[in-house]
Amino acid sequence: MDTVNSERERLRFFGRITAAATHDLKNVLAIVNENAGLLEDLCALAERGQLTPDRLTHASGRIREQVKRGDGIMRRLNDFAHSTDHDASQVDLGEAALLASGLCNRVAKLHETSIKVEAETSTSVTASRFEVIRLVCGLIEAAVKATGTSGGVSVTTQAEPPSVTVAAPEGTSVETGPLAPLAESVGAEIVSSDPHHVAVRFSGA
Amino acid sequence: MSEKVLLIDDEPEFLETMSERLRLRGMEVEACTSISDALDIMADKQFDAIFLDLQMPGTNGIDSLKMIKKLHPSLQVILLTGHASVEKGIEAMKLGAMDFIEKPADIDVLSEKVRKAQAKKMLLVEEATEERIHDILHGRAW
Numbered sequence: 001m002d003t004v005n006s007e008r009e010r011l012r013f014f015g016r017i018t019a020a021a022t023h024d025l026k027n028v029l030a031i032v033n034e035n036a037g038l039l040e041d042l043c044a045l046a047e048r049g050q051l052t053p054d055r056l057t058h059a060s061g062r063i064r065e066q067v068k069r070g071d072g073i074m075r076r077l078n079d080f081a082h083s084t085d086h087d088a089s090q091v092d093l094g095e096a097a098l099l100a101s102g103l104c105n106r107v108a109k110l111h112e113t114s115i116k117v118e119a120e121t122s123t124s125v126t127a128s129r130f131e132v133i134r135l136v137c138g139l140i141e142a143a144v145k146a147t148g149t150s151g152g153v154s155v156t157t158q159a160e161p162p163s164v165t166v167a168a169p170e171g172t173s174v175e176t177g178p179l180a181p182l183a184e185s186v187g188a189e190i191v192s193s194d195p196h197h198v199a200v201r202f203s204g205a
Numbered sequence: 206m207s208e209k210v211l212l213i214d215d216e217p218e219f220l221e222t223m224s225e226r227l228r229l230r231g232m233e234v235e236a237c238t239s240i241s242d243a244l245d246i247m248a249d250k251q252f253d254a255i256f257l258d259l260q261m262p263g264t265n266g267i268d269s270l271k272m273i274k275k276l277h278p279s280l281q282v283i284l285l286t287g288h289a290s291v292e293k294g295i296e297a298m299k300l301g302a303m304d305f306i307e308k309p310a311d312i313d314v315l316s317e318k319v320r321k322a323q324a325k326k327m328l329l330v331e332e333a334t335e336e337r338i339h340d341i342l343h344g345r346a347w
Contacts, residue, residue: 023260023287023288026288026309027219029308030219030287030308031218031219032309033308033309034219034222034223037226037312038222059222062218065218066218109215109262110260110262111263112263
């Protein structure tokens with residue numbers, strides 16, 4: 001069996017994230033495609049004098065919204081791809097939590113739940129950015145699977161000690177055991193005050 | 206006779222625009238974002254074709270397809286999805302899906318699929334009716 005720190009598991013994680021992002025991008029393109037097509041349909045109606053301008057505005061507005069959505073997905077995917085640039089660097093935990101949450105949005109949606117992030121503190125640790133993101137995504141995925149339709153998942157960061165906390169609704173139990181070796185490899189440990197409340201705590205800045 | 210279409214997809218913006226475009230082509234369109242809503246709608250109304258997204262929240266598209274085909278065998282299901290996997294496509298076709306189309310799709314292609322779905326459904330219904338009449342006649346030993 002592949003362990004969490006095997007190359008195969010790293011590759012699987014990269015595959016999962018890119019598959020989810022590209023699926024979302026396909027949906028964005030489909031909506032843009034349909035709205036561009038609708039504009040053509042409406043132009044045909046205009047030639048027959050059967051068009052009100054608000055229909056054009058509505059369709060073009062939807063295209064703009066989807067371009068914005070697609071840009072957000074691409075930005076996150078690009079940021080994630082660059083997380084492998086350095087073996088170790090200063091990793092801002094707030095930014096990593098935001099990125100990991102964004103990357104896990106699709107898995108949350110498929111499990112009919114949502115992720116709320118409150119990453120106000122700005123604290124950095126020295127580690128592999130890719131592995132920190134993989135670890136936080138792992139915690140979020142575990143919380144999402146435990147949550148199902150019973151509520152939302154919240155992600156917060158703390159400065160002292162540097163940590164990222166993931167909380168599922170009370171009454172659920174987040175299984176993080178398989179992630180312990182990954183936490184150890186980035187100089188962190190997984191602590192849990194309650195079964196639904198887990199945190200990855202780094203040893204120092 | 207206008208074609209009756211049900212769209213099932215978890216992207217409301219996609220549903221809204223696709224519905225409008227199909228209506229502009231003379232079709233009667235209903236849309237919903239979950240399979241449970243779709244089953245409720247199908248209990249009340251008849252459709253010629255269903256466009257079903259393969260990856261929906263809280264459900265597996267293949268299971269949804271099985272459920273729909275079990276309840277409405279003559280209904281033509283076309284999978285319309287961003288998830289492009291040949292294996293899934295083959296599995297879906299084996300389970301009775303009429304077609305498997307990847308997003309983004311051409312509206313003219315989709316419209317043609319709907320017309321074919323309507324023709325296929327009518328043929329299936331006619332065959333089933335003929336078979337029933339045949340059974341009745343033979344059952345009465347005429």
